[in-house]
Amino acid sequence: MAVEIKELTSRSENYAQWYNDLVLKADLAENSAVRGCMVIKPYGYAIWEKIQRQLDDMFKETGHVNAYFPLFIPKSFFSKEANHVEGFAKECAVVTHYRLKNDPNGKGVIVDPDAKLEEELIVRPTSETIIWNTYRNWIQSYRDLPILINQWANVVRWEMRTRLFLRTSEFLWQEGHTAHATQEEAMAETRKMLDVYAEFAEKYMAVPVLKGAKTPGERFAGALDTYCIEALMQDGKALQAGTSHFLGQNFAKAFDVQFLNKEGKREYVWSTSWGVSTRLMGALIMAHSDDNGLVLPPKLAPFQVVIVPIYKNDEQLAQIDAKVAGIVAGLKDLGVSVKYDNSQNKKPGWKFAEYELKGVPVRLAMGMRDLENNTIEAARRDTLTKETVSVENIAVYVKNLLEDIQRNIYRKAFDFRAEQTITVDSYDEFKEKIEVGGFILAHWDGTSETEERIKEETKATIRCIPFEGEKTPGKCMVTGKPSAQRVVFARAY
Amino acid sequence: MAVEIKELTSRSENYAQWYNDLVLKADLAENSAVRGCMVIKPYGYAIWEKIQRQLDDMFKETGHVNAYFPLFIPKSFFSKEANHVEGFAKECAVVTHYRLKNDPNGKGVIVDPDAKLEEELIVRPTSETIIWNTYRNWIQSYRDLPILINQWANVVRWEMRTRLFLRTSEFLWQEGHTAHATQEEAMAETRKMLDVYAEFAEKYMAVPVLKGAKTPGERFAGALDTYCIEALMQDGKALQAGTSHFLGQNFAKAFDVQFLNKEGKREYVWSTSWGVSTRLMGALIMAHSDDNGLVLPPKLAPFQVVIVPIYKNDEQLAQIDAKVAGIVAGLKDLGVSVKYDNSQNKKPGWKFAEYELKGVPVRLAMGMRDLENNTIEAARRDTLTKETVSVENIAVYVKNLLEDIQRNIYRKAFDFRAEQTITVDSYDEFKEKIEVGGFILAHWDGTSETEERIKEETKATIRCIPFEGEKTPGKCMVTGKPSAQRVVFARAY
Numbered sequence: 001m002a003v004e005i006k007e008l009t010s011r012s013e014n015y016a017q018w019y020n021d022l023v024l025k026a027d028l029a030e031n032s033a034v035r036g037c038m039v040i041k042p043y044g045y046a047i048w049e050k051i052q053r054q055l056d057d058m059f060k061e062t063g064h065v066n067a068y069f070p071l072f073i074p075k076s077f078f079s080k081e082a083n084h085v086e087g088f089a090k091e092c093a094v095v096t097h098y099r100l101k102n103d104p105n106g107k108g109v110i111v112d113p114d115a116k117l118e119e120e121l122i123v124r125p126t127s128e129t130i131i132w133n134t135y136r137n138w139i140q141s142y143r144d145l146p147i148l149i150n151q152w153a154n155v156v157r158w159e160m161r162t163r164l165f166l167r168t169s170e171f172l173w174q175e176g177h178t179a180h181a182t183q184e185e186a187m188a189e190t191r192k193m194l195d196v197y198a199e200f201a202e203k204y205m206a207v208p209v210l211k212g213a214k215t216p217g218e219r220f221a222g223a224l225d226t227y228c229i230e231a232l233m234q235d236g237k238a239l240q241a242g243t244s245h246f247l248g249q250n251f252a253k254a255f256d257v258q259f260l261n262k263e264g265k266r267e268y269v270w271s272t273s274w275g276v277s278t279r280l281m282g283a284l285i286m287a288h289s290d291d292n293g294l295v296l297p298p299k300l301a302p303f304q305v306v307i308v309p310i311y312k313n314d315e316q317l318a319q320i321d322a323k324v325a326g327i328v329a330g331l332k333d334l335g336v337s338v339k340y341d342n343s344q345n346k347k348p349g350w351k352f353a354e355y356e357l358k359g360v361p362v363r364l365a366m367g368m369r370d371l372e373n374n375t376i377e378a379a380r381r382d383t384l385t386k387e388t389v390s391v392e393n394i395a396v397y398v399k400n401l402l403e404d405i406q407r408n409i410y411r412k413a414f415d416f417r418a419e420q421t422i423t424v425d426s427y428d429e430f431k432e433k434i435e436v437g438g439f440i441l442a443h444w445d446g447t448s449e450t451e452e453r454i455k456e457e458t459k460a461t462i463r464c465i466p467f468e469g470e471k472t473p474g475k476c477m478v479t480g481k482p483s484a485q486r487v488v489f490a491r492a493y
Numbered sequence: 494m495a496v497e498i499k500e501l502t503s504r505s506e507n508y509a510q511w512y513n514d515l516v517l518k519a520d521l522a523e524n525s526a527v528r529g530c531m532v533i534k535p536y537g538y539a540i541w542e543k544i545q546r547q548l549d550d551m552f553k554e555t556g557h558v559n560a561y562f563p564l565f566i567p568k569s570f571f572s573k574e575a576n577h578v579e580g581f582a583k584e585c586a587v588v589t590h591y592r593l594k595n596d597p598n599g600k601g602v603i604v605d606p607d608a609k610l611e612e613e614l615i616v617r618p619t620s621e622t623i624i625w626n627t628y629r630n631w632i633q634s635y636r637d638l639p640i641l642i643n644q645w646a647n648v649v650r651w652e653m654r655t656r657l658f659l660r661t662s663e664f665l666w667q668e669g670h671t672a673h674a675t676q677e678e679a680m681a682e683t684r685k686m687l688d689v690y691a692e693f694a695e696k697y698m699a700v701p702v703l704k705g706a707k708t709p710g711e712r713f714a715g716a717l718d719t720y721c722i723e724a725l726m727q728d729g730k731a732l733q734a735g736t737s738h739f740l741g742q743n744f745a746k747a748f749d750v751q752f753l754n755k756e757g758k759r760e761y762v763w764s765t766s767w768g769v770s771t772r773l774m775g776a777l778i779m780a781h782s783d784d785n786g787l788v789l790p791p792k793l794a795p796f797q798v799v800i801v802p803i804y805k806n807d808e809q810l811a812q813i814d815a816k817v818a819g820i821v822a823g824l825k826d827l828g829v830s831v832k833y834d835n836s837q838n839k840k841p842g843w844k845f846a847e848y849e850l851k852g853v854p855v856r857l858a859m860g861m862r863d864l865e866n867n868t869i870e871a872a873r874r875d876t877l878t879k880e881t882v883s884v885e886n887i888a889v890y891v892k893n894l895l896e897d898i899q900r901n902i903y904r905k906a907f908d909f910r911a912e913q914t915i916t917v918d919s920y921d922e923f924k925e926k927i928e929v930g931g932f933i934l935a936h937w938d939g940t941s942e943t944e945e946r947i948k949e950e951t952k953a954t955i956r957c958i959p960f961e962g963e964k965t966p967g968k969c970m971v972t973g974k975p976s977a978q979r980v981v982f983a984r985a986y
Contacts, residue, residue: 033570034614037563042642045560067538070530071616071663072586075593077526079601089704090593093565094604095616097587098651100568108572111587111613120604121527123564123588123616133526135808143838149535152563154647158591170564259887 010291015235019286023164026294026358028281036162036169043358044281046302051280052152054204055174058196064176072121077129078394081254084128087221091158093123105269123156128222128247128273131177132255137270141178141260147179165282166493173277175317179269181261186270190246193274194227197242205280206297207231207287208417209241210439210488212464217448224248230463230488232417233286236437238463238490241283243275244459283493288409294359295382297409298402305331305338305398306360310367317342320366325377327364330395336402351389356381361400361405377420423486427477430489434460439490443483445476454478454489463488503784506797508728512779519776519787529655529662536851539795541665545645547665551689553665553935557641557669562623565614570622574747577621580714584651586616590764597749616649621715621740621766624670625748632672634753638666640672658775659986666770666891672762679763683739686767687720690735696772699790699903700724701910702734703932703981705957710941717741723956723981724911726779731956733982734776737767769894771867774823775986781902788875790902791895796823798831798891799853799957801844803860810835813859816884820857820869823888829895849874853889854898875902916979923982927953930981935978938969947971947982954982
């Protein structure tokens, strides 16, 4: 049955190549004719739609609404917040003209020099500036607060080295931008949205994450505090899967957004922003998949079950079709998404390999003997095991199986992370262990000098100052100076 | 009760001003700091989300899947299809640089002259070129066909005069791009998607539409045929609400997309594209709304019912709250979306006016006498009538009322269009009647010269050559030359 139609590099051979092969061969995405921009193919986009729909529901449950702000941002807006400009106004797409014209030499079209913009427009790399410029007109009094808005959008950050989903010049994301009357409320919002992200990652993506704060050096440009969720990939590298920023009054001051508080005094508004992107697709792929292809958690699989008929002639197929129709109806009644692939131009072996590659959680196969015995073969993608089961109650069996797969994938990733998380006390040991990969809990003196030195010498960064777990003080592994708690180091995507 | 918190220009006074006032005051959208780009506010975006969700479901039911293609298109791509370049590569946003740097004179940031792109990138005004360049690698044989892909995206067409939703430089839309093995199949797809649009407009937006073909002069740049749905606004002007294009083999030839047919011969692929945009919001607003504000069809209203308590003190409010909780639960059980507005900082009169302005289809109000009598006041937005009804079976009552409102809004628009559709035989009468507005059915000789002359002299365009209705031949009202059937003229948005 192991029909190798599309060869995949193995993870042990070359993890980066395995990832790239998998994204291409499972039809998730590909590079486009535009440098650094990807095409998200239908199968990949169907997973992204599942991610979007679930997150959107969770945002709405927590009181947020969606809106849409312009793609373009006037160049001058970036200069208004001093840190923000350093972080974002550099590698970006700049619109300078608004018209093309026919080349007078007859060679296609050229940019019309007469159509130069007075002020250049930047394709949004993130929308704090344009949004806070808009909020100025929306906020007069405490009665206008809070504003709890989210936007689903495309953004562009010009990247020199790109990798499908993980780092692309254009990517899709959501960005929440909230406005609050008090610091406490904004801080609570920042934390709440981090918790939403963590819940999504763990319950839906089946990816365990560490929650924590970034060091000052790793904060979002313009934020007073950045919280993050950090996941561990199978190669031992960390991946930042979502961030939530407490922006203080920085953007309110930069764009002069004040409100009259209950006491009738003018105050600057407090704000947060938070986002996840198509990068989550990279995390999802790398966290669970194996050398046979994708492994998708049932909750995010475009279809959870595929049914493949095994037959010799049209008459047999007709009999199986009739039997399967009832199974499909039963599965749909229980809310299970199912595809019956009775296409005649592909052999069962090809189909088995194809759906394995695409990570369909459960595969059901029915042949003539099954038909006689009222049985069906059920194979699970996560363990690659299969068993023959009765068609009676198959829908309930599959539903339970999907729940078990969702739990098992999470547990596997959780156990892997537990194995790959170690505590280290000396810098020598750190340098040795960082080569193996994984999360390293170590003491750090809190200075950016030490952080930079570690990064230069080991390529490891502080992923976060974790919110949970042991919080005992100690001594920095590098300088011996006091440390309030261990922080999490790793090499990262 | 008529608390005029936000004054609206009346339609008879100034229709254009009424529209603009309404979009702003109902919190649907506003102009942004970027010329021609709008901010879609949460209430407006919630309507767009309803539109999106319903259309997306209909696209999927007809076998389509979503994908995502790059925002940017290399300039040279536009030159590949001769007609397309004339239509689209003119007023567009051109990215020429990919980096900013600090101004050496210390004044913010400037475009880095060293970061000039080798080839300029155009922000997509429509995606045929980048998509067909991609399809070339996806299509080898007839087995790879059809490709039935849709994309939800933002696009940019630099516009000099913009109006919220109706004509903006950036807008949101969906664009379907399909690839087929035969001309017949592509033509059937073109027609099928027009029918989907018409069904959506009539059943969900409650806007009756004419289906027909555009004249050659009004076709999409690069299409062999453009079908459209045309709606009539209350000021007697037409609005093109959706288009579906039969592209023949034009883009396949421009991007060299060939396939091996069943006979083993190489052929160019046949294609279609079809789209609707946030312009639909303009049609929705203008088709039904009145001098009191928006009138929304229940199927697209962000919430269908609002409940307002009328009370004198906290004790009374608590009693009403308790009663309303049961009503809300009953409505939700029947799938009705409902908002209970018991906010204390606004008076009932203010709330009544606000929800009237926002077009909420049904308003329920409960005071102390209602509480005693087990009744509630139900007001419908479309007719502005109200009645006091029993709380028993209120959910069923409201559900039926919503269906009635949906039907009534459609019928009203349908009757209006019937009144405003006339048949004219002489050009003199045409010139007179076009001043009144509405659809005019008249004979035309089929030449672009006559079409242009009518446009110049009367500002009327041929909206479509209708598919349905009377098809008797006659003589062109202008030239007296033979005409195969009457076509539909109107002044248009």
